[in-house]
Amino acid sequence: MTTRFFVVDDDRHYARLLSYRIDKAKDHEVHVFHSGEDALDALDRVRPDLVLLDIMMPGLGGMETLRRLQLFEPDLPVVMISAQGTADVAVEAMKGGATDYITKGQDDLVKLDTVVKRLKDRVRLAREVEQLRAEVAKKYGMEEIVGDSPAMERVYQLVQKTLRGNLTVAVQGESGTGKELVARAIHFNADPLPGKPERGPFVVVNSAAIPAELMESEFFGHEKGSFTGAHARHIGKFEQADGGTLFLDEVGELDLGLQAKLLRALQNREITRVGGAGTITFECRVISATNKDVLEMVRKGTFREDLYYRLFQFPIALPPLRARGNDVLLLAQGFLEDYVEAYPRFKGKRLSGAAVRAILDYGWPGNVRELKSTVERAVLIADGDEIEEEDLLINGPNAIRPWAERAGAAPVAAPPAPAAPPAVPSPAPAPAEPAAPPAPSGDGQGGPGDFPPLAGFATPPPAEVYGRGGAEQGVPQAHSSATPQDAPQAQPGGGVDGIAALAPDDLIVPLDDLKRQAVERAFAICEGNVERAAGELGIGRATLYRLLKKYDISTE
Numbered sequence: 001m002t003t004r005f006f007v008v009d010d011d012r013h014y015a016r017l018l019s020y021r022i023d024k025a026k027d028h029e030v031h032v033f034h035s036g037e038d039a040l041d042a043l044d045r046v047r048p049d050l051v052l053l054d055i056m057m058p059g060l061g062g063m064e065t066l067r068r069l070q071l072f073e074p075d076l077p078v079v080m081i082s083a084q085g086t087a088d089v090a091v092e093a094m095k096g097g098a099t100d101y102i103t104k105g106q107d108d109l110v111k112l113d114t115v116v117k118r119l120k121d122r123v124r125l126a127r128e129v130e131q132l133r134a135e136v137a138k139k140y141g142m143e144e145i146v147g148d149s150p151a152m153e154r155v156y157q158l159v160q161k162t163l164r165g166n167l168t169v170a171v172q173g174e175s176g177t178g179k180e181l182v183a184r185a186i187h188f189n190a191d192p193l194p195g196k197p198e199r200g201p202f203v204v205v206n207s208a209a210i211p212a213e214l215m216e217s218e219f220f221g222h223e224k225g226s227f228t229g230a231h232a233r234h235i236g237k238f239e240q241a242d243g244g245t246l247f248l249d250e251v252g253e254l255d256l257g258l259q260a261k262l263l264r265a266l267q268n269r270e271i272t273r274v275g276g277a278g279t280i281t282f283e284c285r286v287i288s289a290t291n292k293d294v295l296e297m298v299r300k301g302t303f304r305e306d307l308y309y310r311l312f313q314f315p316i317a318l319p320p321l322r323a324r325g326n327d328v329l330l331l332a333q334g335f336l337e338d339y340v341e342a343y344p345r346f347k348g349k350r351l352s353g354a355a356v357r358a359i360l361d362y363g364w365p366g367n368v369r370e371l372k373s374t375v376e377r378a379v380l381i382a383d384g385d386e387i388e389e390e391d392l393l394i395n396g397p398n399a400i401r402p403w404a405e406r407a408g409a410a411p412v413a414a415p416p417a418p419a420a421p422p423a424v425p426s427p428a429p430a431p432a433e434p435a436a437p438p439a440p441s442g443d444g445q446g447g448p449g450d451f452p453p454l455a456g457f458a459t460p461p462p463a464e465v466y467g468r469g470g471a472e473q474g475v476p477q478a479h480s481s482a483t484p485q486d487a488p489q490a491q492p493g494g495g496v497d498g499i500a501a502l503a504p505d506d507l508i509v510p511l512d513d514l515k516r517q518a519v520e521r522a523f524a525i526c527e528g529n530v531e532r533a534a535g536e537l538g539i540g541r542a543t544l545y546r547l548l549k550k551y552d553i554s555t556e
């Protein structure tokens with residue numbers, strides 16, 4: 001790694017002395033200037049990593065040159081060089097932002113070596129951080145969002161338009177459609193906010209994952225001793241996100257009290273820490289995400305209308321995967337390639353023609369998240385280089401389906417034709433939900449089945465929900481191949497499948513009981529690993545957190 005030095009001193013003899021000393025190291029490149037003006041002019045052509053700057057120079061002088069260098073690059077290390085007797089000025093310069101100083105004649109070259117060594121480490125670290133930042137930005141840039149269907153093109157256009165200003169963006173879409181990915185893309189593509197030299201961090205706050213009583217402190221922070229357990233000052237997410245983006249995930253989960261406080265914060269662009277007296281201003285982008293019909297919540301009085309308008313200044317509706325046409329294949333291929341790149345021992349694995357057809361025909365109730373898990377799992381399952389349809393585990397008796405579906409929650413598992421009786425004894429959709437949209441996992445918790453029609457994306461007809469093939473024939477398809485053999489088998493310990501299968505024929509098991517047990521069981525089997533349990537249940541992590549909270553299941 002080459003370190004580039006600027007030596008700026010009108011004393012040509014001393015400038016040469018310094019440059020010889022520095023130039024001894026092979027990885028150093030030295031540029032010598034005899035005035036501040038010349039050094040500043042050179043910034044257009046070459047960018048220094050470290051500057052040695054004489055204080056007493058005719059013309060601009062060292063102090064003014066320092067000030068202008070800092071305007072150019074605030075973190076640029078600048079070491080001031082002072083003549084004997086001007087050490088006080090050097091100390092002043094340090095107060096003005098210089099990194100260190102060397103006094104001419106007093107073991108100056110020895111000190112120079114020490115300072116250079118230390119600052120080189122700092123430069124190396126700064127470069128590494130910059131490189132990492134660039135990698136992260138690339139990872140979450142637009143190019144990470146796969147898909148060129150018309151539905152996604154519309155999303156990209158909207159995302160680009162959000163970048164023109166700083167309105168509050170609300171990303172709506174079913175679980176696993178990529179809402180967080182879109183939020184990150186907005187963040188990493190946006191320019192720094194006015195008045196901020198660079199982009200601040202992307203800070204996530206998940207309203208479903210944090211207990212209501214801790215939520216206020218999570219948002220706004222708290223002062224030490226403000227409540228039992230507040231042992232130290234805590235900086236809230238709003239403050240953490242200063243200059244960057246605050247991503248409010250699952251915003252439909254906020255309780256009404258907090259909604260009022262959030263509204264106030266967003267309106268006034270200031271917050272007060274819990275237990276704090278003064279207000280603190282913040283400046284950040286705010287992006288929220290939800291898979292709930294927030295407008296319906298407004299109608300029911302569970303979501304404040306004024307907050308709705310504040311958050312939904314710029315809504316972006318993410319289409320479900322089943323509405324993205326051939327994107328599903330692009331994504332599947334992309335996930336396969338990523339996985340093989342990460343685990344080269346799987347080099348050569350490819351999707352068979354039948355697997356491709358199955359991927360196209362399936363309804364993907366868990367959206368992109370489900371597709372990703374399916375492809376990665378299939379890579380492991382496939383014995384040969386060809387990944388076969390059976391390896392996907394999306395159709396047939398071994399299909400891994402969302403728990404609600406396996407447990408027979410209507411309308412997912414129930415095949416329509418009388419010849420193929422429902423996989424579980426539950427005879428019909430629960431009466432309380434007769435008009436529920438025929439979505440894949442209508443759990444009443446904002447999962448895929450609960451998502452309302454989004455502007456620009458018509459709710460697909462019932463058959464389309466589970467399989468495009470079915471849509472053509474007018475019957476639900478992808479799982480309608482279920483036969484009695486497909487019915488979940490009772491498990492000795494009573495499992496997700498067992499819950500439904502053990503119920504007597506004439507007993508309707510309340511959906512909520514099934515859900516509670518399914519969540520408890522998945523959580524226990526996965527030994528508290530939320531990511532894994534959510535994956536197994538076919539729901540998002542946030543949804544699982546919400547269910548754990550709802551059913552009061554201990555996560556200890």
Ligand SMILES: Nc1ncnc2c1ncn2[C@@H]1O[C@H](COP(=O)(O)OP(=O)(O)OP(=O)(O)O)[C@@H](O)[C@H]1O
Nearest residue numbers: 144145146175176177178179180181368369540542
């Ligand atoms: N268009 C896409 N291209 C590539 N990967 C995607 C795309 N959409 C989603 N993903 C991937 O799918 C997974 C789920 O995405 P993400 O977490 O953004 O969804 P979400 O809608 O925020 O889910 P939830 O509502 O459950 O929080 C992630 O691994 C993400 O990288």
